[in-house]
Amino acid sequence: MADQELIDALRDAEAVRFGEFELSHGGTSEYYVDKYVFETNPDCLERVAAAFGDRLGDVPRLAGVALGAVPLVAATAVETGRPYVIVRKQAKEYGTGNRIEGDLEDGDEVVVLEDIATTGRSALDAVEALREAGAVVDRVLVVVDREEGARELLADHDVALESLVTASELLDDRV
Structure with a gap:
């Protein structure tokens, strides 16, 4: 049920x-x-962090996908007192060369936090990077699921997608 x-x-x-928008995967949307609007709005960010916190269960570590989910995972970590890591889209070519920033031990259970899920590719890339680093990941929490295939893609890789809000709920009576 949606969080009204x-x-x-x-x-x-x-x-x-509303209008004509090109999405990161190349598709278009009305x-x-x-x-960035909801991640930089203190009221929205506080509500998202609390809602994520309510859904975490006993998973001890969080992960956020850079750049978009970093404010979300940081706020949720503060809300819940749980440590987190940041998953880059690719390893840095300077400094430490890390793809995953923060402390992550082999066998750590992690839930990935994400902002928007469309195809699920970004979330899956993060899950795969975390798994390659030895983490146990079977769940992604997202603020908004656009309901365009992310749930199915992630399920194909044994990952459950849970959303705080679906596009249908967010757009109900608006389109």
């Missing part, structure tokens, strides 16, 4: 826009959920 207060907060912050 979160939906209202996202709408009030004007994080949902609406756009602007993650």
